[in-house]
Amino acid sequence: MRGKTSTYLVSLLFVVPVFFAIFPFVVMALTSLTQRTTFNLRFSPRDFSLANYIAIFRNFNFLGYFKNSLIVVICACVLNNLIASMAGYSFAKKRFPFRKQLFWIYMLTIMIPGQAITVPLYIIMTKLGLLNTYVVLFLPIINAFGVFLTKQFIEAVPDDLLEAARIDGCGEFLLYFRIVVPLIKPVLVSLTIFTFITSWNDFIWPLITTNESAMYTLTLGLSLLQSNYTTNYGLVMAGTTITFLPPFIVYLVLQRQFVEGIALSGVKG
Amino acid sequence: MKFPAQTRTRDYWGYLFILPSFLILLVCYLIPMVMDVFFSFTSYNVIQPPRFVGVRNYIQMANNRYLGIALRNTVVYTIIVVPAQTVISLAFAVILARVCNNKWGRFVRSSLFIPVITSMVLVGLIWRIFLATDGGMINYFLGILNINPINWLGRKNTSMISICLVAIWKSVGYFLVIFFAGVMDIPRVLYEAAVVDGANGFQKMMKITLPMLKPVTYLVVTLGTIWSFQVFDLVYVMTGGGPGFATSTLVLNIYNTAFKEFRLGLASAISLFLLLIIFLISYLQKKGFRED
Known part of the structure; x- marks a missing residue:
């Protein structure tokens, strides 16, 4: 780009995409506070009330959905971090027979498109009697991507450090918890964010595996809200705002790690 | 200084560390992939046991x-x-x-x-509401430009493009x-x-x-x-x-x-x-x- 003026002009043009990205969410939040059925740009403070939010918590089990989503997200994040980093550690630092072949199998599972194995996975979970449980909701969230990610990081941990701990009589599990885990904290934060978003936003899997409304997640509850109350825009928008807020707040707080974490997921291919 | 013998005995810990993830990947990815193949040759409705039907499903697919x-x-x-x-x-x-x-x-x-x-x-939900024919945000703005309301999601030629635009957005x-x-x-x-x-x-x-x-x-x-x-x-x-x-x-x-x-x-x-x-x-x- 030549000259300062054109630089400013181009920079200024990005106001348009920024507007397009943010404006719908602003309208969503504002509409959730009104009882309107048609869109209008004039919002006056007199229209605003929390009636939709009161209705959504009172007449629909949104608190229950929220709790379910939270439990699923926490279980998925804790387990994925633990299980993935254990395997990542093993593949990075242990030398056992068939290590290469096993890792190759892990990488193969990353390539399998989730939607193509939903049907047989549903059959397995039905046979195991796990439908309508939390286990069925968070178990498939765990995948080999976390293993791949943590392996990359653990490879950078010096062998001498682990060897020194062993000489001091540190047991294998203690070594992993006390030495490896603290060293790879940044990648675990990224993995947590990634897992959080995936499990919070998951839709087709809860849709298939839960048919008792007591087990519905927030995303699922939201989709039911619209099928029954399509024209009650304020109510639907209140539901979407509630669903939108938790990831958004985490995003505001952990913005850098967030973008890095999601960008890391691009390594998946 | 290295301790090769000792290290080698410890290395079998490696299996223990990958065991949990391996079991989950087995149940959630590898077995389902094999089952995809198996069930594709059967007729199955969850309640009755699967019945082998040869390539019937594939013929149905081709004619569907x-x-x-x-x-x-x-x-x-x-x-x-x-x-x-x-x-x-x-x-x-x-x-x-x-x-x-x-x-x-x-x-x-x-x-x-x-x-x-x-x-x-x-x-999808918020854009469905924005794209509503009567009172939707998009048609509201088009109305300002004197363009008649469009039934974005209800018409054959605009529904797919609407979904694509939302996906791109x-x-x-x-x-x-x-x-x-x-x-x-x-x-x-x-x-x-x-x-x-x-x-x-x-x-x-x-x-x-x-x-x-x-x-x-x-x-x-x-x-x-x-x-x-x-x-x-x-x-x-x-x-x-x-x-x-x-x-x-x-x-x-x-x-x-x-x-x-x-x-x-x-x-x-x-x-x-x-x-x-x-x-x-x-x-x-x-x-x-x-x-x-």
Whole structure:
């Protein structure tokens, strides 16, 4: 780009995409506070009330959905971090027979498109009697991507450090918890964010595996809200705002790690 | 100082550390993939035991008009969404990296990332309301321009394009982040050398930026294609596949076959078909990007 003026002009043009990205969410939040059925740009403070939010918590089990989503997200994040980093550690630092072949199998599972194995996975979970449980909701969230990610990081941990701990009589599990885990904290934060978003936003899997409304997640509850109350825009928008807020707040707080974490997921291919 | 013997005995701990993840991958990925193949040759409705029917499901698939429509819609969706989101996010990334790699640029990237963190269901829901014929936000703005209300999601020729636009709107920020990282990784020396040789902006773009971004572009195109072929949430929420079958997609077809009609054998066959398409596309794209 030549000259300062054109630089400013181009920079200024990005106001348009920024507007397009943010404006719908602003309208969503504002509409959730009104009882309107048609869109209008004039919002006056007199229209605003929390009636939709009161209705959504009172007449629909949104608190229950929220709790379910939270439990699923926490279980998925804790387990994925633990299980993935254990395997990542093993593949990075242990030398056992068939290590290469096993890792190759892990990488193969990353390539399998989730939607193509939903049907047989549903059959397995039905046979195991796990439908309508939390286990069925968070178990498939765990995948080999976390293993791949943590392996990359653990490879950078010096062998001498682990060897020194062993000489001091540190047991294998203690070594992993006390030495490896603290060293790879940044990648675990990224993995947590990634897992959080995936499990919070998951839709087709809860849709298939839960048919008792007591087990519905927030995303699922939201989709039911619209099928029954399509024209009650304020109510639907209140539901979407509630669903939108938790990831958004985490995003505001952990913005850098967030973008890095999601960008890391691009390594998946 | 090393302790080879001791290390070797400890190495069998390796199996214990991978055991939990291996079991989960076995149950959630590897066995289902094999089961896809097995059940595709059976008739199965969960309640009665599976019955072997040979290639009947495959014959039904080949003759199923709705599956053909769903496949065509999925391809159309992919052909619209993938190039658009790739070009837009690439252009944004290059301009942001070159012209406004500052606070404003960071704000732009952060803002465009907000649709990325929200769920497809949420995005589908709010846009369904924005696109409503009467009283929707889009028609409101068109009304200001004296354009008559359009039934975006209720008409055959506008429903698919509406869904595509929403999908592009949601994913540009994601690919932008990947492209941006790619642009920042290009060594500055290359551009400095090009300036010494008298290259202009366009030449720098064609000879340095684009070739250096090839691996990232491959990643973006491949991921975009794989995800596009699995589109479900957006369609389910926005149109349910309608009007008629105008927006029905492959995964929607699998969902309806398996969980509305309870023909899990046939659904497995379609799933296997989807799996093979995606593997084939990944393979072809890898080959294509390597050759030129």
